[in-house]
Amino acid sequence: MTSFDAIVIGGGHNGLVAAATLAKAGRKVLVLEAGSEVGGAARTEEFASGFRVSSIAHLLNRLHPDVVKTLELETHGLQFARADFLPSVALAMDGPALMLHGAYGEVLTGASSSEQSAWKDLRAQLLRYAGILKPFLSRRPPDLAGMSLMETAGLGQTALALKKLGKEDMRDFLRVLLMNVADLLDEQLEDIRLKGLLAFDATLGSHLGPRSPTSLLGLYYRLAGETGGAAGAQVLPQGGMGAVVAAIRAAAEKAGVAIRTSVAVARITVEKGHAVGVALDSGEELRARTVVSAINPATTFLDLVGPREIDTGFVRKMKSIRMKGDAAKLHLALDRPPQFTGADAAAQKGRLVIAPSPDHVERAFNPCKYGEFSPEPVLEITLPSLADPSLAPDGACVLSAVVQYAPYALKEGWVAGKPKFLEAIMAQLEAYAPGIGKSVVHAELLTPADIEMRYRMPGGHWHHGELQADQMLISRPVSGWSGYDTPLEGLFLAGAGSHPGGGVSGAPGLNAARRIIAMKG
């Protein structure tokens, strides 16, 4: 039997990034994936005969440049030019759409000239402030107990960056840091379509409405991501998200990583406080010096390790991570491309957002607090087959949408609720793209409950834990253990549940691998 230095549990993109990085540093690495293919929630899958779609994540906007560099992903076919940047489109039921072009609205069209200049100022400010947070949202969180020289220097750089803002700007940065996005938008903008779009972006993927305190952080998180060197830029990868994972997989395999799919890990083997390997569902036992878990942190400790091998306080913390998702994913197979009102050909290829105002987003959020779905949901829509015809049969079209709010624990249960929610979504789509209903060949709606089952994401939460102030940075996944190492020697966390969080960034995987290498694990 071949022996491995490191076993990575979970072949999602973070697991593959961690594996590839470790392999490049000379480790013999084995990746174990429970599903039939790698990629986790970042795959391209066929959902109707001839129709393929990016399964959960459908837009790339935060793949970390260090991941691209370390894994040499450009040589594996992952390259993005400025021309690939996708506009964001705030759809309106009547009249032309408002569009943010380039990297998160370098140019704004469809708004008044005074709004354009107000947006220019706000965008510059948001990017400036996101830039301050950026190192925090990419590096390993500072280790409060024993900070290394490097970490101290890193914090010093941030302090310097803050100082460089100037007194007024620094004060404003601190003032708005934990604000809600709606209040900030009201201070600076007029156009409710633009405000609706930004309110949607700030709350996408979290259990927050635009008026919930700290909701602005979500927008910073988005803008801390970059594509092709441009902050806030987004692209639709050719071939779907599966193509991104294929490039990462190719890099991993080239570095010598062995990958086994359809292999479910039953438990992590622990001896005297050390993780020494894993036992598979089949009964097979594998041993390694280092075990890297790139799956959900709570699943890792409560199910695979088990409470018996860890301390009560740690179990408590793991059990209290909030991770009930509110986002559903809709896939439509259409016999022809839909026509969204007010959207020209360029807009149709962009990211189409139905969030007509901050009030609308807030109202969509309200019922979800009480276990009910939004009767008028907000949506982020892409039509990936327009730019990549290989995803749909000739003349047909794929629609991929993230839909909020769909509470994981729906009071009436998703068996009864799902058809009703689909109806509500279709009504909303019909209002913005008249006639779309008649063109539907097949509809697949994945509720958080479906996402949980299919992609092994507890709560169906794509961040593997709410990404809010109390579950970020040094408190992610739990306080005291934010640095990828764990109370068990030889066991590391490398998934989205760890800092900085979810989205196709590869940052948790990369940081975890770097930590393991630094610890000579």
Add this chain to the structure above:
Amino acid sequence: MAQATRKKSVAKTADAAVSARIAAQSHFRTLRLGTPFQPRLDALAKTQDWYNWAGYHAPHSLWDEELEYFAIRSQAALFDISPMTKYRIEGPDAEAFLDRVTLRDVTKLRPGRVHYTAWCDDEGFVLDDGTLFRLSPTRFRLCSQERHLPWLLDSAIGFDVIVEEETEAVAGLALQGPTSFAVLRDAGFAGVEKLRVFDLAYFPHDDTSVTISRTGFTGDLGYELFVPADRALSLWDRLMAAGELRGIRAIGYTALNRARLEAGLIVANADFTTAEHAIRADRLRRPDEIGLGFMIDPRKAHFNGRRAILEARAKRRLRHVLVGLEIEGNIPAEHAIVYHRKHQEVGLVSAAMWSPMAKRNIAIASLARPYGDTVVEDLWVEIYAMRELQYQKLMKRATVVARPFIKLDRRTATPPADF
């Protein structure tokens, strides 16, 4: 009219609901609960010197502190331990659960045995110490100073075990002193002579059964008895009647506290601050810092705090040590500061007394390492003796000595002698 009547009845129902709610909240009207033995204690309480033990009415003394102490050492003393927090822990995983929660190896604790143990949080800081009774292969009783139900319940995640507080349901008595065995035998508890130290067994009493263990907090020959609360008084009366000619006396905590100090035993939140009570970060203590290092078994299965405790040992992060002191002279050094070379503060005495049994001036103290650990020479305590409204400052030499301060053969002799 009909409307008015209906209104009235609605108001009446609301009133009834409110008074029912108020009645259910009346706990605050009794500031200190009585124990199941309260009628007997009240009848004997000549000094009316009460204190609050975990929310219960408990006597500091009943008639005379001094004589109550000597009842422990030369007769039989009856002490009500009902306020002690008691948990029933039962189920197929009870052993594994307790092995994970507590420091000592529970797999080595046989049914019918008791051991003294402690438990820690994730950082290895002591949450409490207490005694663990193995009542059957799958049933335990954990007795402690503080309450721990939320901690125990969260610790039970992943274990097939029931954790239930039984403090109110179970009454407890400590019967301690040289004649305690004879009292039990004369009271008709046949077979009690077979109990060795830390054994427990069940004995019939008043249509139910009483659990008698050969345990105690005095360093003397003695037993602890647990009985359902509604049989508490008949048990008390049975012991008192049988012990009349053996000098049985009810006692309060002051006397017991002296006996426990002679036995070198520590009290949570007196000799160390428990982790959940400590407000200041430097008051937290790991087992090695309060003399409980012997409980740590790195070879047993995982237990709470293991990683932190072993790391603290490996990285030499143990900052304190708990020691027994013998102090020259005969003035008790209660809460005195401990000095090295008479000028450098190195610790504090947490309990002290002139020991009538040891004929020594003894104390328990916490010192900052290396003092008390590798540096044990030239230690002093500063005693402030109040003499007619004036402090007399005494600097007395202190010597680190082994605990217990007294060792009584009768404590362990089986069968016990018939005093």
